[in-house]
Amino acid sequence: MSSSASARAAMAIHPTLPSLPIKLRTENVGMAFLREGKTLPVLEDINLEVGNGEFVCLLGPSGCGKSTLLSAMAGFLRPTSGAILIDGEIVRGADPRRIFVFQERGVFPWLTVEGNIGFGLRKLPSKERAERVNHYIQMVGLEGFGKSYPHELSGGMKQRVEVARALAVNPDVMFLDEPFGALDSITRLVMRSELLRIWQAERKTILFVTHDIDEAVQLADRVVVMSARPGRIQQVVSIDIPHPRDISSPRYLELRDGILGQIGLAHRL
Amino acid sequence: MSELSGMQKTERWLWPIFATALFLLFWRYAVIWTGTRVFPSPIEVKLGLTQLVDGGVLWRDIVDSLRRVAIGYFAAVGLGIPLGLLLGWYPSLNQIVNPVVQILRPISPIAWIPVAIILFGVGDDAAVFLVFLGAFFPIVVTCVDSVSNVPLIYRRAGSNFGLTGPQLLARVVFPAALPQILVGLRIALGIGWLVVVAGEMIAVDSGLGFLIIDSRNSGKRYDLVVGAMLLIGVIGLILDVLFRRIETIKRVRWGFRNES
Ligand SMILES: Nc1ncnc2c1ncn2[C@@H]1O[C@H](COP(=O)(O)OP(=O)(O)O)[C@@H](O)[C@H]1O
């Protein structure tokens, strides 16, 4: 395989941001599904280190295994080979310290906005719970909708509910799987900047899956570019532009075009 | 559907009343035209029913039928939902039990009448048992289906927030499955009401089913037969309408959105 040399070169070392201790690390993670009697390799040789408080985007074409990788990191799936470690411990299942945000479809339709956001807080006394719920309702800008049900909300509002529900349990890590993919383009931009604002305030480690190059370059400290199936890490690009990012700056365009080139697309249609 | 719901309030009542009037008119003239001596006209039916109401029997029959349905139905709900949830939650258990359920399910409760009489004798319990049988299997089957239809995302989200086992079932899987379960409960109630009438024709000596068979046997009172039939229809409709109000409760409203 001619690609294996370049893949090996790319996976050699992916330095985390220098000052950050390592929060999550994958060691030779491979994933295969059994389908119609055949094994279908979906991920191969995923080696990645993510620093504490870092914002990492996983970028790759549809079907390359991004969701699979994220689900394995969150503990919903066991990798077929290799290991995933968080805080030095092997991930063995889902855990409230690491919350997975689904593309707005994870909001529970039978609960109100308050019920959803307070879902993970059942062990708190009710007064404290109400305070936390209110705090996060405000943080995501849903004041006045606490008693509303999800089906009465727009897609963007539901996505905010899900983000708030995740934040409310104060996790160290958040996994977001194309969270804004179903939103219209304006709402998507608003949600990106709000996510950045929240991330800067709370400094969670964020793993964010997207197939949108601009989204990745706008948000991430580092962009992990994945190849088509079986998904491998093709390249890791550090986005060394401070927030708020000027998306017409030469550096932004340079990084974006570099990734486009890496994926094999010239930036013209 | 959308056009109907968009109608003015008065129109929504007006047209059904008009249709009913038309039906009664057709009935009346069909009786006249065919010159039948057996089948009663609407007015005769009304007179017959009035007679029953005045005699105080009708209420007793209605209450008896409703009581039997209520007992049998709630027993079916109380046993069927936990069993259905359990089987839906443990697919391997379901694989073992499912063949039995699938064999028993298509047997009409009517076919159970002799067995019911052997087991419970002629009386209330036999009729209640038939209602129970009629409602129980649909409830179990819908529960199993609706649990297995709960999106993986909800289960994952629930377990992500630290829920396991019974907690996950109670706080995520059950509420997620509830709208679909309610559809099954509604159908089961309809079946219970169908079955009680059949049961009462054989196993007991009161209730609307008994009223029908008794009116025919003692004096060929077809005005009362048809009157009881209409009552059964109207009460069945009322039960269904009442049940449908549950669907407007907000906790389950989301599951019925397309029907509003
Ligand atoms: N549970 C599964 N069983 C079999 N194949 C699966 C399963 N989950 C994902 N796949 C396959 O793995 C590949 C990667 O899927 P996914 O991780 O969802 O990709 P992405 O999120 O990058 O679009 C796809 O080809 C998909 O069909």
Ligand SMILES: [Mg+2]
């Ligand atoms: Mg995906």
